[in-house]
Amino acid sequence: MSQHAASKKSHGNHWPIVVALIAGVLVGVILQPYAHPAGGGEAPGWLTQMLEIFRFVSDLFLRGLKMVIVPLVVASIISGIAGLKSLEGFARMGLKTWAYYILGSLVAVCVGLFMVNTIKPGLVEGKPNPTLKAAMDSALNSKSGAEVGNLMKNASGGASSLLDIVRRMIPTNVIEACAKGDLLAIIFFSILFAVAMVLVPGGPPTALRDLFNQLADVMTLITTWVMKFTPLAVFCLVIPAIAEVGLGILQNLVPYVLTVVGALVLYTFGILPLVLKAAGASPRKHFRNMGDSMLMAFSTASSTATIPVTMRCVMEEAKVSERVCSFVIPLGATVNMNGTALYECVVVVFAAQVLGIDLSLSQQFIVVLLALVSSIGVAGIPAASLVAIIIIMQNAGFSEDQIKASLGLILTIDRPLDMARTTVNVFGDTVGAVVIAKSEGEKLDE
Ligand code: ASP
Numbered sequence: 001m002s003q004h005a006a007s008k009k010s011h012g013n014h015w016p017i018v019v020a021l022i023a024g025v026l027v028g029v030i031l032q033p034y035a036h037p038a039g040g041g042e043a044p045g046w047l048t049q050m051l052e053i054f055r056f057v058s059d060l061f062l063r064g065l066k067m068v069i070v071p072l073v074v075a076s077i078i079s080g081i082a083g084l085k086s087l088e089g090f091a092r093m094g095l096k097t098w099a100y101y102i103l104g105s106l107v108a109v110c111v112g113l114f115m116v117n118t119i120k121p122g123l124v125e126g127k128p129n130p131t132l133k134a135a136m137d138s139a140l141n142s143k144s145g146a147e148v149g150n151l152m153k154n155a156s157g158g159a160s161s162l163l164d165i166v167r168r169m170i171p172t173n174v175i176e177a178c179a180k181g182d183l184l185a186i187i188f189f190s191i192l193f194a195v196a197m198v199l200v201p202g203g204p205p206t207a208l209r210d211l212f213n214q215l216a217d218v219m220t221l222i223t224t225w226v227m228k229f230t231p232l233a234v235f236c237l238v239i240p241a242i243a244e245v246g247l248g249i250l251q252n253l254v255p256y257v258l259t260v261v262g263a264l265v266l267y268t269f270g271i272l273p274l275v276l277k278a279a280g281a282s283p284r285k286h287f288r289n290m291g292d293s294m295l296m297a298f299s300t301a302s303s304t305a306t307i308p309v310t311m312r313c314v315m316e317e318a319k320v321s322e323r324v325c326s327f328v329i330p331l332g333a334t335v336n337m338n339g340t341a342l343y344e345c346v347v348v349v350f351a352a353q354v355l356g357i358d359l360s361l362s363q364q365f366i367v368v369l370l371a372l373v374s375s376i377g378v379a380g381i382p383a384a385s386l387v388a389i390i391i392i393m394q395n396a397g398f399s400e401d402q403i404k405a406s407l408g409l410i411l412t413i414d415r416p417l418d419m420a421r422t423t424v425n426v427f428g429d430t431v432g433a434v435v436i437a438k439s440e441g442e443k444l445d446e
Contacts, residue, residue: 021235021295024234054240055236061233069305070186072216072311074186076311078190097328105338116349116350120353132253148411169185272427279438290318298420302422303334306333306422310429318437320434320444324436334379336429344375344389357402367392367396383418389407
């Protein structure tokens with residue numbers, strides 16, 4: 001995006017989205033008993049059709065956002081780097097960004113570990129909660145068993161080790177990577193391409209540079225068109241997400257939900273503001289500037305789908321440069337998942353508590369390490385971390401049936417928690433963009 005386009009002041013009014021979100025939650029809550037009739041029957045036909053319509057509308061919106069992502073990311077990265085006079089400092093920025101991501105996720109995991117070991121949501125009076133254990137057993141035999149089975153298959157086929165992640169960064173076919181929306185490979189190739197443009201003898205080819213500048217502007221304009229539908233889309237996205245939560249067991253899951261939400265809140269409102277302050281930014285202003293992006297992350301439960309909105313907030317509201325934003329935000333949406341890392345840790349320890357598995361110190365260390373690494377490999381789409389959780393459980397010594405039972409229980413309340421952790425994932429990226437921009441000496445509106 002050219003600085004010209006980025007400097008246009010945006011519409012920072014979040015109220016229509018907030019109202020849509022609240023209305024969506026209310027309608028979802030009203031529909032919830034019909035979606036899960038007492039006695040366990042099927043949902044009535046009218047409700048299924050109604051939810052189908054909501055899904056259809058929100059799908060159109062999500063497809064619109066996703067349509068923008070690849071050209072926007074490619075054009076922004078290339079125009080951000082190719083506009084530099086020299087590449088001095090670019091490697092330094094890369095290193096700082098990675099250091100921030102890894103440190104941020106490590107702290108998040110520690111917050112999760114601390115909360116789950118303090119609240120002990122899987123225990124009552126020091127013993128595994130029998131109601132939750134019974135719910136796990138019935139989950140093992142229920143219809144969610146098939147869903148869990150599919151997840152387990154994905155986990156065995158798609159385990160992401162650190163080496164896999166590095167390997168995936170280099171595309172064998174750039175067109176294929178774009179077609180599949182493989183962001184890590186796209187980011188890598190775009191950086192390589194832009195660096196080559198700067199270093200090509202005779203200086204950056206102007207026609208090529210103008211092309212990517214203008215492409216970024218056009219994609220930004222399309223993003224603002226798509227975003228005009230945000231309130232309607234948020235309303236439609238939230239209704240099925242809330243209506244389909246299984247409330248039956250929810251009462252017993254309250255301590256677990258409070259542990260996850262409490263840890264996310266502690267990290268977002270306790271730790272990240274300290275980071276912002278240390279970087280010389282105003283946390284209050286940053287929260288206000290990132291309103292659209294956080295609301296969008298919450299409603300879509302997808303860091304990737306939120307990229308266009310996040311980039312707009314970071315550049316237009318916080319006034320972070322295109323050079324920093326175009327690198328830190330798409331990469332962050334792909335590899336920096338503070339909320340997910342924290343969540344994975346809480347889930348595994350919680351399940352161990354319910355199942356009566358005593359995780360030794362070295363097993364807890366494995367959980368921390370794997371939560372950290374797998375959060376880098378997790379895709380920025382809804383429910384993506386469930387596969388990572390299976391892998392962590394396998395490595396921490398859970399049996400196959402224990403994993404299936406745990407997942408069956410967790411799935412009942414996963415979507416709202418996914419919305420919450422995705423918001424933290426995205427907010428963590430925006431804090432990263434501000435920290436890096438400040439460290440590069442940029443003057444921000446924060
Ligand atoms: N939904 C999350 C995201 O897009 C990933 C996950 O934790 O499942 O960031």
